[in-house]
Amino acid sequence: MAIQENFCPKCGGKTANEGLCNKCKVESIEWLICEPRVECVICPTCGSMKRGSIWTDVTYDRQQLIEELAFAAVSVHNDLEDPELAISTRDPTPNRTHCIIYVRGQLYGLPVQKTCELKIIWKKENCDRCSRLSGGYYESTIQVRATDRKPDAYERERVEKIAYDIEESVQEAGERLSFITRVDNTRDGVDIVVSSHNIGDTISRQIVTEMGGKITRHPKLVGERDGRKLYRITILLRLPQFRKGDVVFFKKRYYEVRGTDSGLLRVFDLSEGISNVLHDGEYRLIGNIRDAESADVTYIDNDIAGILDPVSYEIKDVKAQAWLRLAAHEKVRFLRDKEEDEIILVG
Template identity: 25%
Template sequence: MVLAAPCYICGKPAVLDGLCAECYDGAHPLVHVASPLEIQTCKRCGSVKVPGGWKTIILSSSEADELVKRQIDRLLSQQVERMVKTAEVSYEIENRLDRVVHIRLKAVGQSHPALAPHEEEYPVEVRLSYSTCDTCGMISGGYHEAILQIRADGRDVTEAEEQEMLDIVTRIAAKEYGRDSKAYATERDKTRKGFDLELGSEHMCRLVADEIQSAYLAERKENYKLVGQEKGGKRKYRVTILLRLPRWTVGDFVKVGDKPCQVVAVGKGSLTCHDLATGERFTITPKSSSWRLLAFAAPESDKRQYQVLSRAYGQPAQLMDARTFEMTDINQEQLDPDLVPGETAFFIIIDNKLYALPKDHSLSPPASSE
């Protein structure tokens, strides 16, 4: 019978390199971590200071506990050295004060393939300090690389349009957050005919401008202004992008050449119109040959309500203006066949001619292309 040599530390039977399993695990820890650890965070946004700059923390909720946990995750990813690459590391927060968090770090793994897995625990003190990250500093100082100006041709930008565009800015800023340190808007200035946005990043400004231009078929102009020099002597410019929305919006009336139409949809670089004379729908884009023939005719508010007084086969239909009570005649073919005397319908007068609007007056996606 061969007796195993004793562990030279505790005297138990040795299993590996002259050590018992417990002493071998103790001499070959799964991880190494110091205590206390220090972490510098931004008081405003929660970013963490890392070598070379700041690391943005992206949260799934606004809970303060989640922010602290994500900050500690970032810290431990840098400060915990895995002596065994396959070790699983986790931790629990045991106590939290304003600037100190006590955690218990746990590691599970094998110090050697010949040994059974074991668990190690380490009490760690995390000390927090607060400052302002580069991005929040730029926001506070009003730093911006670009200005986006929104105007409309011959009208005011509506509140609905303004809100839709601000939603676009918010969505793109959220998408770029963490990738572009200057993806923010610092200020919004209302003007008599629109509004201006100061954007931290020229890249983000172009993303916003591209989407708004496509969604509203806006005209675009750009100019650059010299605002200083960088450290190396390179000139620094600020870009201003002007987007001018067309005079018409969905529901308004336009003429495409000699065709009187109602705008039923705008977006994705195209305009969908309802031909008031034929009832057909068609789509045009700024690249279409007919685009240069597009002209504003009347706002949607100019539509008028009429009551059908009489309809007889072979005879013009008789209508009465619901506001002025004036009587007028119209060809039967221009009316919805289901419209009966006593009912009302909307009409629009373009070039002194009365055109019937669809009975349901619906504004819907295109049915055909031109």
């Protein structure tokens, strides 16, 4: 059976097609179209990018972003097979990037290649988060205080670290508008001012989980936005009266505080070497084991040990409690009870 021969109506050449030959078909269609101009809005402060009306944090680098924007502006004909794209760019000004895009592939059995040019216009606009941040926007204030005392430097530092760690994790989870507006260290404690109720609640719960204490929330209506009532919440967080590691004097004994549970004090009895639970009572605070001094054990005589006071260089006799497992010429840590003129070994 003979193959039917056709002639191309445009160039008159032989062709196996009905109508135009492949070469004329390639010439007659626009197989590469690219938008000449693409805009990209970036926040100059934090580098977030606006897509439509939504801001998102972008983590990739500038060159990757350029390629993504440029390739998205290019469309090729559906019949193009094995398309390959390449790009060269230059920045004539800080807010313009010129791109040349090279495209090649196979079209109706013929190799084809073309280039097109496009411009990326970089626009700067403060994002939703940065404009709130610079305006000092806030929805909650966490007031960290302590019961019958002031929070110490260690607690203040710890509270701030917890807050900033939470901010980091909610930002990473995509909660763009949850951030810490500012932290104020005051005489009475620490005020953490935050931009959303959610981050305020998350931070205060985490502080209580790690450090104990109680929370009370005081919402206040401050206005309306988009038909929704707007509340500011003051979260009062009271740290427990005693911190972990505090040593207290109670009914002629010394205890190390290990934790607090709704009014109960979980303690370690520093004479018996056992854990215990104490109820409310009149405790006298001696100090915290973090501030313990270190001394040499000079001798052991049955249940008496000699301790070399590192300040006065006197040797003081103390009870060598069994749980301490003291040994001569080793170190032991202690606190001083100035009121009773006692040395309290803490291990």
